[in-house]
Amino acid sequence: MRTQAAFLMLGLLYLAGTLDVVNAEVLYEGPESVKNGSAWTISCKGFNGKGDVSWTKNGQTPEELSQGVARVFTNDTISELSNDVALEHHEGVYKCAKSSNNTFRLIVTTDIIYKIVLYGHEHINKTTKTGLLKPLVIECGNYSGKDVVEWTKEGKKISDTSLGAKYELLKFNGSNLVVLRNDLEVLGNYTCVNKNQSYTLRFRVVPLPVPKFEEEYINVVEGEKLHVVCGGNLYPGIKIEWTFNDITFNATEGRFELTRDLQNGVNGASLTIRNMQMTDTGYVKCKVWYEGNELLNGTVKADLKVKDKLAALWPFLGICAEVVVLCAIILIYEKKRNKAELEESDTDQSPDTKPTPNKDSDVRQRK
Template structure:
């Protein structure tokens, strides 16, 4: 069935002049591509890309004169495509996908224009409808051809050991290639940034051998266009290449997969914890040593007492002087019958008390 489909597809590509009576395919389109050098880390290789400065067209003919009830619907690979329709003057910026119409005596030339980001290879189908019913609905397909192009992986893929990893080499271009081929070369984890190691790995790339326990191929639009690892082992750390071939040229792309140890992110934290532990232990030991070498309060008091007793220069206080200092001053009770002055003080008591105090001071001074 696949061979039959490819046979009819080749007829469509080689013989574009097809018609269903109302619509007729006049010319298919072709996207211009080129190879250029690209970089992945320290690796340089040639990669195919679309030349967006060159537009392309697909031309149809409608074998009927236009009427106000005409309408068009466009499909790209079976999915509806938004196309701007111009029937008269073309603006300076018509857009990336649009159509123009040119009337002749008994037909209309319908041209689909693709440019810039609208340059997508594939099967373009136009569905013609006449709301008046004068012309039956009809459709026809045209093709925009391009060599197969693979995506560019500008950065390496970092993944933890044992995690899931999916590498998808999506193929654009038309017609599609039959299969995507995968290649692999192992690189030691500590050599992933070494330029010579990367170049050496590229030279020894070999076709990838799957381990059915951890990896398998998945087919999306092209056979084996996706590589899936359910649990990525460290043995698959290194350089990958996916490659496709086509009649008008092929393409290839490189992928770096960096498998990290699951506990690699924990080691810096463990190192910090160890450093802090050592630092705190050193501080505690130092403080403990300082506390042991410093004299206690009891030792200080004992030392001072001993020093006072042993010093011959310190004068001893006489018992008489101590007794004099401890002598209490008698309290004089004022006479309740004494006269009171204007301020409310008892005159006789105050004077007597003052005289008594003066006498006591004089006695103390004479004894000294």
């Protein structure tokens, strides 16, 4: 008995040690935020061997790994994911081990200043019918009258001669650049360089964000996945916040998976929810804004209905039931008709009761 108890104790100790290995906590190290264009590295420890390492971002393999841009170094104790240049779409939730649910959130900051040009007839100057009611002014920092300032758009210098060449889109006001219209040509990346004070400011002129869904009413079958893209006139760098039946989130968590909209290059604009349930019926909402312009936000909402996965089967079963009832009626009718015909046939085949001539009487009459 003592020997058995000792073996049992050793077995329990071994099992406990094994569970500690399986449930080992994965710890991450890395910057909480990294500036756009800088190098970054995320490291993790505590995984269960090299075979347990599988780096993902927002639940999927990072595009940089498949393209060979990002690098992964792994040994028996540590795994590192690194990239030489941080871009806006690198922001997300990273995970290095398949056996652990622990994740690391990377935030990419930028020195771009977003300026919103207002769209819509309500913002147009009624007197000119062309210019903005409130033109957008882009200020080039602390400027003195003697400073030399140079403006560029998409890397090309903006000169006095180029201003006003097309419907007076832009004009100078000292060191400031004034956007006069909400024409598509004014959108883009601007840079101002103060050569006297040796500083550079970067701006991105974007339209007033107006998100949209492809459908106002969304239907999904129970057990299947919901996929929604927050589209519209959105540009890279926009911030997105999702709401699903009063649950608000802006990163991949639990059932909610956020990925990049490859068509518009917007990070977190694609939402996927797997294994939809009947209780998920409600709504889904997308709210968007640009950094520094939280008041000029936009929201789109769609009603969501989760259908019973057997809903498509009920009409078919109803048709089958109708066919069965119809066949039963026909069968009963045919059975009764055959029975009636059989009885009538039996009656027709009974002996003939018509009197027959008497041969004896005929003989006597001839005599």
